Amino acid sequence: DQQVKQNSPSLSVQEGRISILNCDYTNSMFDYFLWYKKYPAEGPTFLISISSIKDKNEDGRFTVFLNKSAKHLSLHIVPSQPGDSAVYFCAAVNQAGTALIFGKGTTLSVSS
Amino acid sequence: GAGVSQSPSNKVTEKGKDVELRCDPISGHTALYWYRQSLGQGLEFLIYFQGNSAPDKSGLPSDRFSAERTGGSVSTLTIQRTQQEDSAVYLCASSGDRAWHGYTFGSGTRLTVV
Numbered sequence: 001d002q003q004v005k006q007n008s009p010s011l012s013v014q015e016g017r018i019s020i021l022n023c024d025y026t027n028s029m030f031d032y033f034l035w036y037k038k039y040p041a042e043g044p045t046f047l048i049s050i051s052s053i054k055d056k057n058e059d060g061r062f063t064v065f066l067n068k069s070a071k072h073l074s075l076h077i078v079p080s081q082p083g084d085s086a087v088y089f090c091a092a093v094n095q096a097g098t099a100l101i102f103g104k105g106t107t108l109s110v111s112s
Numbered sequence: 113g114a115g116v117s118q119s120p121s122n123k124v125t126e127k128g129k130d131v132e133l134r135c136d137p138i139s140g141h142t143a144l145y146w147y148r149q150s151l152g153q154g155l156e157f158l159i160y161f162q163g164n165s166a167p168d169k170s171g172l173p174s175d176r177f178s179a180e181r182t183g184g185s186v187s188t189l190t191i192q193r194t195q196q197e198d199s200a201v202y203l204c205a206s207s208g209d210r211a212w213h214g215y216t217f218g219s220g221t222r223l224t225v226v
Contacts, residue, residue, distance in 0.1 A: 004154070043116070043203055043217030044155070089154065098168045099145060100215070102155040 003027050004092050006103035015112045019077040023090030023103055028071060030092040034100065035064060035075050038087045047088075048075070080110045114138070116218035118204050124224045125194055133189040133221045137206030144187050145207075145215060146179055150200040158202075161187065194225045 005024045013019045023033075031052040036044035050057040050064045050073065057064050063076045077084055087107050091100040117136040125131050137144050146158040157171040161181040172178070176194075181187040191198055201222050205215035 002154075006154075041219065043205070043219050044215075045217070046215065091155075094157075096168070098160045098162070099157040099171070100155075101157065102147075104152070104154040 001026075002103070003030075004090055004101050004103040006088075006090055006106050008106050009104070010107045010109070012109045012111065013080045015082055015110055016079045019075075019080045019084065019108055019110065021075040021077075021088050021090075021106050021108065023073045023075075025071050025073075025092055027092070027095070028068075029095050030101075032093040033064070033066065033073055034091045034093075035062075036089040036091060036102075038089065038105070044089055077108075080108075082110050082112050084108060085110050116204055116206050116216050118202075118218035118221050120221055121219065122222045122224075124226060127196060127225055128193055130190065130192045131194055131223065133191075133202050133204075133223070135187045135189070135204030135206075135218060137185065137187070137204070138216055139185075141206035141208055141216075142184070143207045144181055145205045146187070146189050147203045147205065148200040149203060149220075150197075155203065158189070191223075194223075196225050199223055199225045 003026050034049040035047040037047045038044040048059050048062050048064050050066050066073045087105045089105045090103040119134045142163045144161040147155040149155050159179045160168040176192045179189045201220040203220045205217045207215045
């Protein structure tokens with residue numbers, strides 16, 4: 001019973017276009033969410049986060065949207081660049097505030 | 113060092129043997145976490161250390177798994193009597209405070225049990 005779900009294992013986008021990565025969660029008590037990016041043979045790196053008191057957070061080319069009623073969040077990358085090609089993980093802080101619960105990840109491929 | 117350091121980077125072991133995986137967190141980080149990523153899966157929480165508090169071991173999959181953190185710094189994850197399903201990348205992360213500040217992950221140890 002996955003609490004954080006990334007239903008698309010992969011996404012292919014052309015350079016310059018928008019990439020939209022989606023994430024769903026099941027526990028309405030989750031109140032903080034993060035996106036991580038992972039290159040092969042490296043650990044995940046923090047990308048952007050959002051608190052449940054907001055519905056949008058923006059950082060440069062990256063924007064995260066949160067729809068609490070749908071228990072859904074998305075990461076938008078505009079414009080997409082080849083260097084963005086990586087695995088993107090969505091995560092939620094658990095209720096105890098002691099750990100992150102991760103989705104299975106979405107592999108993004110940006111072609112030039 | 114500047115980042116989270118894990119050793120070894122790769123480990124191949126025979127089924128039934130014990131293994132130890134090491135994590136050196138960022139200096140001054142009070143929180144340390146172990147996760148593992150099995151093939152095709154997300155990151156699975158294993159254990160969490162915060163300062164001198166008792167660790168949160170709720171993610172350890174069996175009593176073959178244990179972890180220590182000595183002196184509030186270096187941590188060792190031990191897997192006894194390894195099984196093939198233990199094959200995964202074991203990732204360590206540290207943070208300055210709570211999870212929502214964002215972890216800094218190490219590059220992981222790829223464990224293969226043959």
